[in-house]
Amino acid sequence: MIDGVGEPVVVGKPRQINRTKLNHRLDAIFERNWFSNRGPFAQELEQRICEITGAKYCYVTCNATTALQVLAKAMGLSGEVIVPSFTFHGTAHAFDWIGLEVRFCDVSRVDGNIDLSSLRDSITEKTSAIVGVHLWGNPCDTFGLVELANEADVLLLIDGAQSFGATVEGSPVGGCGVSEIVSFHATKIVSAFEGGAILTDNPELSEKIHAMHNFGFDTDKNVVSSGTNAKMHEVSAAMALTYLDDLGDILTENRGRFEIYKSRLKSVPGIRLIEAQHGRRGNLHYVSIVVEGNTPIAHVRRSDIKEALARQNIFTRTYFAPGCHKLRPYNQLHPDKIPSARFPNTEALAESALSLPTGGAVSDSQIHLICDIIESAASKHRRSSRSIPIVP
């Protein structure tokens, strides 16, 4: 075993929190004896999220999957929704599970985010909404999506499960005037153990979300619609508030780790680090590389890197292979609608992207070690100078 890597180093290990603060909040829950049903911590969390993001309305939920479903129901979606194929399959399942027909589109090979021209081609007369995803915490082209949705006369919502704390042209995600959801799952930048939130600026939509995430009750406890139980309980809200207290530090630490990866990997042949594009800033909670494979100077494969790291007890993830359109519920239900040739970028990324350990549970020296291993694996596969084609 190599120094500093006694314990397995993994992707998504939660950062330690200030347990004293959390314990104070837990004591307050038991003193108040108010455990759920939009308790004081849930309401404080909603308020804090509105302040941080600039969104007008926020509802915290038991997870992001139900947040997506409540938002879809409140928006009155029907028929088809278009979802990028290269995402966590929970995005697609959330809509499929409530009876919507999921159609896929391709993403950009540069950052894995939705490709607007593929999206435009996927829209049909049955499409009620398009769904952006801020992949790996890097915002997608939110304002481009707004334009496209207006042009095509369809609704737009964003799955920002991975992206709390990221910004689009200076505006925090969730505060760009688009209805979005975020996740506070244990592996996310802000954890509620399990949790999520729905953010919107639209007052009518807000009223519907208010009712639908709580059995259809309005503020006067009249049942005004159908609904589910998507509420967040007080222990989760206390946890998320405790993480939010440190959000500034977490974002700064994430940037520090990302910069180490960036400076160490920039000259490694065949390796490209995924970065936010065009005035957008990611929350850097994920560090993903693309192993370009067969370039003129390198022919390293993703499996070479993955295996070299695993031999040293460091475990990477091949998010989001193989692409949702290849997963069973979708490839069997709608095979005619999803010829894989239409999603070349999804398929290329599914074969070449690798997410590396980062976050508060990974030290700087471990990141240096990861980079050493990647560098050494890549250099083993470096082509000799004689085999590099001479370009006139």
Ligand SMILES: Cc1ncc(COP(=O)(O)O)c(C=O)c1O
């Ligand atoms: C893009 C995306 N959408 C949806 C989800 C589901 O979130 P949750 O686990 O909070 O339900 C996740 C979770 O990782 C995700 O990454």
